Amino acid sequence: GAGVSQTPSNKVTEKGKYVxxxxxxxxxxxxxxxxxQSLGQGPEFLIYFQGTGAADDSGLPNDRFFAVRPEGSVSTLKIQRTERGDSAVYLCASSLVQGNEQFFGPGTRLTVL
Amino acid sequence: SQQGEEDPQALSIQEGENATMNCSYKTSINNLQWYRQNSGRGLVHLILIRSNEREKHSGRLRVTLDTSKKSSSLLITASRAADTASYFCATYNYGQNFVFGPGTRLSVLP
Known part of the structure; x- marks a missing residue:
């Protein structure tokens, strides 16, 4: 069956833009x-959804970051007023239930110029 | 704060040799998982070991868990060039979320 997919695979934006x-x-x-995930580092947790609700958003670095999952399937991570320090690979993963093995998507490489 | 810490940071071996990577963590866990990552993109789940288990096998992989020492090891036997990747441990505890270590970069030379 289909795995986890992420779009876009690459995103280049300018400082201050919304993605x-x-x-x-x-x-x-x-x-x-x-x-x-930054280069040479392990994945850093941002947010976890159980169904439609954000069960844990303690990893979001600041209020420029927001994520939604309105119907309990597709999720969108939104970053306002991007900064160069936001450049990284953003990974999404899903699992049948919390704590089980996670299936990762290929990631979106975000570059903020 | 970082929970899992892999050791060594980098490992280079010849094809056919065994590779051992270690992971240490700080607090109680429900399970510990190992993942592989090729070329900096998506991670692939390798094996999950629960806190009441001491050892698990999957093909050429062997994982051990010592909860008294808060450590785990991943052994890859008879390594192949295709095993070249970064390997991460991730710890999970109820009510919390996964915490990944910085990873071990394994190079298997043909």
């Missing part, structure tokens, strides 16, 4: 996670 990153999880997976 949206999309994640399509595996059908039936109730848990969805967003991570950010």
């Amino acid at each position: 949206e990153l999309r994640c399509d999880p595996i059908s039936g997976h109730t848990a969805l996670y967003w991570y950010r």
Whole structure:
């Protein structure tokens, strides 16, 4: 079956612009996670959804970052007023239930110029 | 704060040799998982070991868990060039979320 997909695969934007990153999880997976990964580092947790609700958004670095999952499937990570420090690979993962193995998408590489 | 810490940071071996990577963590866990990542994109799940388990096998992979020492190891036997990747441990506890370590970069030379 289809895995986790993320669009776009690459996004180049200018400082101060708004970006949206999309994640399509595996059908039936109730848990969805967003991570950010910088070069040479492990994934850094941003936010976790259980169904439609954000069960834990403690990893979002500041209020410029926001994520939604309105129908309990597709999720969008939104970044306002982008800064150069936001440049990273943004990874999405889903799992059947929280704590089980996660299935990762290929990531979106965000570059803020 | 970082929960899992892999050791070594980088490892270079010859094809056919065994590769061992270690992960240490700080607090209680429900399970610990190992993932592989090629070329800086999506991670692939390798194996999950629960806190009441001590050892698990999957093909050429062997994972051990010592909750008294808060550590885990991943052994890849008879390594192949295709095993070249970064390997991450991730810890999970109820009510919390996954915490990944910085990873071990494994190079398997033909």
